[in-house]
Amino acid sequence: MEQKDIVIIGAGLTGLTTAFYLNKAGADFKVLDLLDRPGGVIHSMQENDFNYEEGPNTGVVGTAEVFDLFEDLKGLCELEVANDAVNKRYILKNGKWEKLPSGLKEGIKTPLFTLKDKFRILGEPFRRKGTNPHETLAELVKRRMGQSFLDYAIDPFILGVYAGDPNYLVPKYALPKLWNLEQDFGSFIGGSIKKSFQKKDEQSKKVTRKVFSAKNGLSSLTNALYQASKPENFDLGVKNIQINHENGLYIITGQNGDKQIEIAAKKVITATGAYALDKILPFIPANEMNKMTNLTYAKVIEVTLGFKTWKGRPLDGFGGLIPFKENRDVLGYLFLSAFLSDKAPKEGALLTIFMGGVRKAELTYLSDDKIREMVEKETTDLMDLSEFKPDLFKLTRYNHAIPQYGADSGIRFDTIDKIQMDFPGLLIGGNLRGGIGMADRIKQGKELADQLLKTNI
Ligand SMILES: Cc1cc2nc3c(=O)[nH]c(=O)nc-3n(C[C@H](O)[C@H](O)[C@H](O)COP(=O)(O)OP(=O)(O)OC[C@H]3O[C@@H](n4cnc5c(N)ncnc54)[C@H](O)[C@@H]3O)c2cc1C
Incomplete structure (x- = not known):
């Protein structure tokens, strides 16, 4: 032995x-x-001529250990940080892509949230903090920010990260950073501002929101x-x-x-x-x-589409997420060739689509042909294509994609x-x-x- x-x-x-x-x-x-x-x-x-991933596509340098690992691997593997296009993100509302606001001015103008909730958000720092450690994400967001923030910001974000359901996920375990903001500072907005002024030690300085991949995948x-x-x-x-x-x-x-x-x-x-x-x-x-x-795992289908010449809508961002309320067959699109290098030929595009997840698990039992049909219908409509003729179509199924x-x-x-x-x-x-x-x-x-x-x- x-x-x-x-x-x-x-x-x-x-x-x-x-x-x-x-x-x-x-x-x-x-x-x-x-x-x-x-x-x-x-x-x-x-x-x-396409470089694609069958599994995860990008991560976030959300822990110092990511930074340290790439430093330790210098010469063996190179970190690739996404270009600035990654900061632009879209959310689908009433069948139309709307930019997720990134500042106060855009926040006031955006059609994603109701006027009532926009006013309501002004009171967020003054709302009492929650006491139920098992409060769901949906309950927490409704309580502090309002229904439209849940539907058109948090819900699509959760679909993108967890392929999950905000009515099931508990922030104390699923989003501990968010949970701690309320517990430690009493408010998401106030907490984020206060945290940004806190003195950072050497390890915390390595933590950023940068989106990463590795050169050559x-x-x-x-x-x-x-x-x-x-x-x-x-x-x-x-x-x-x-x-x-x-x-x-x-x-x-x-x-x-x-x-x-x-x-x-x-x-x-x-x-x-x-x-x-x-x-x-x-x-x-x-x-x-x-x-x-x-432990429940979300079932997910990942579809990668490659086009040698792209003739659809401008792919000018990280991608677009689709709130559950919109009732579509896909969870969202990643515009990979827009923010990472060497993914597709110069005039072309590489997109990744996710389907299924906790609330649409039934789709993951459909045949490859049926999935292709759905992807064709959704992509032609949502990406403004006049015809659907990808040069690459890859479908990967995961029965245990993301734990909830x-x-x-x-x-x-x-x-x-x-x-x-x-x-x-x-x-x-x-x-x-x-x-x-x-x-x-x-x-x-x-x-x-x-x-x-x-x-x-
Ligand atoms: C489709 C998909 C998309 C994702 N997208 C992202 C993303 O964009 N960004 C992000 O940060 N994260 C993403 N994730 C999550 C991320 O990929 C994972 O957190 C990470 O890669 C998981 O690594 P792991 O080693 O914990 O698990 P795994 O990669 O699952 O590795 C577990 C290993 O255990 C082995 N194993 C299982 N059963 C047995 C057994 N009985 N005997 C021996 N070996 C066994 C498996 O073969 C496997 O090699 C995604 C995950 C999936 C599935």
């Missing part, structure tokens, strides 16, 4: 970041994954992490991975083709989604396991803490807690490595 200090299950961005920092510290570790390539949902592709980030963590430390394409706990050690078994994997390790970390845990950790009591695996942090999240987080106390050396990572975006995953991956290196077993 192979002996290792640490075994990581999952070679997505979380597991790879942990592996990278373990390797940097000279630790003895191995990474196992079901897929035969590193990166998890991150998968950059090149075809027919996000796979160049995950491939750089893989190479730097040494491919010999990885076993990819391993089926039926199972961990058992025997005499204080973790015995990890699995099957890679004809090869039977058997490793004894002092510490193990899971960096998969919640949905995989019951098979991987059979020794966890069922009542505790259920509190982790009952609802009111049961607190119980889940407490359960994870309890399991980790009961089984020293076991760490449960991955997107079941700690945030859903790439910046959160990098932060968690680094924290897990730090924790593993600190724990003496």
Whole structure:
């Protein structure tokens, strides 16, 4: 049986970041994954003069760890920051794209919000702060800002980030920065202003709202992490991975083709989604396991369209989001070639569309042909095309795209803490807690490595 200090299950961005920092510290570790390539949902592709992503397209430099990671990977992978076009965002209202206001003047003029709510927002800093930690995002926004802000700002934003439902997500867990603004300062507006005047330490200065990708696609980030963590430390394409706990050690078994994997390790970390845990950790009591695996994931279809010559509406921004109220078949468009380099030929365009999500999950069961038909109808209308003849049409389905942090999240987080106390050396990572975006995953991956290196077993 192979002996290792640490075994990581999952070679997505979380597991790879942990592996990278373990390797940097000279630790003895191995990474196992079901897929035969590193990166998890991150998968950059090149075809027919287009560079596109099958999974996430861009992240936000929302944690200092993103900045630090790209610094640590200098020479192996290059950060690409989106150009200024990214600051212009559109929201669909009554079938027409309206610019999301970016300042007071635009805010007064915008048709997105009602006059009543525009006046109401003036009173936001004076409204009492909420006391219910399980208040939903919809309740919180209606209480502080009004229905039209919920419908035409927060709802499309939540569709874009979570493919989720503001009536289910609980800000304390799903949007902790927003939740803390109200809890710490009593107001979103007042809190944001006060925060902007607070003195920042070196780490907080690295946190920005900049939108990032990596030169040549996000796979160049995950491939750089893989190479730097040494491919010999990885076993990819391993089926039926199972961990058992025997005499204080973790015995990890699995099957890679004809090869039977058997490793004894002092510490193990899971960096998969919640949905995989019951098979991987059979020794966890069922009542505790259920509190982790009952996490809802949004099902999503991602469609990428490439046009060698673009003849539709100007693609002058980050993209357009579509509020649920508009009742369309797509959640929104990303105008990728408008703000990232080398995505499409010079006169062309690369767009990504998301469909499904928590409130339109039924669409994700439709056939590829039916989806194509819907994309054609929506895109011809919404992008002002006279005909729909893309040079690239790619469709990817995700059954477990984005976890939804609802009111049961607190119980889940407490359960994870309890399991980790009961089984020293076991760490449960991955997107079941700690945030859903790439910046959160990098932060968690680094924290897990730090924790593993600190724990003496
Ligand atoms: C369609 C889509 C679009 C997204 N868009 C964005 C975006 O624009 N911006 C952003 O910041 N974030 C986005 N995200 C979220 C972001 O991609 C993720 O937070 C991040 O990439 C997840 O990394 P991870 O390592 O935690 O999980 P994953 O990438 O899911 O990796 C988990 C790994 O575990 C492995 N695994 C699973 N089960 C087993 C098993 N039984 N045995 C062994 N291995 C197993 C998987 O094969 C996988 O490699 C998006 C996600 C999706 C799905």
